[in-house]
Amino acid sequence: MRFAIFVFLVYFCRNADFEPNLCDKEMITQCDEYAVCCDIGKGQYGCCPFTNGICCPGFHTCCPSGFQCTDSGTCKRI
Structure with missing residues (x-):
């Protein structure tokens, strides 16, 4: 059964x-x-893993939605 699920996932991912x-x-x-x-x-370029994330300019960081970047590149809830 596990093999069948694995084969399905590989097929689906290749053909999606x-x-x-x-x-x-x-x-x-x-x-x-x-x-x-x-x-x-x-x-x-880098990837921010958050959906609708905000890139922090001047830093290699990003913040999740509902946060903003601070001057030090950390995130602060808005």
């Missing part, structure tokens, strides 16, 4: 129509479907 979440025009950085692309400078 996922829209790629590409961050840059060179198509180098790709984030998960619900992640947010963050410009981390010098033409590089």
Whole structure:
């Protein structure tokens, strides 16, 4: 039974129509479907794992929805 579930998941994942979440025009950085692309400078991008996350400018951090970035790059509830 476990093998059948594994085969189904592999088949489903290979054949599903996922829209790629590409961050840059060179198509180098790709984030998960619900992640947010963050410009981390010098033409590089990172992925914020929060749905509707907020990228903290000048830092390699991000905040979840309902928070804002502080001047030190930490998150503060709004």
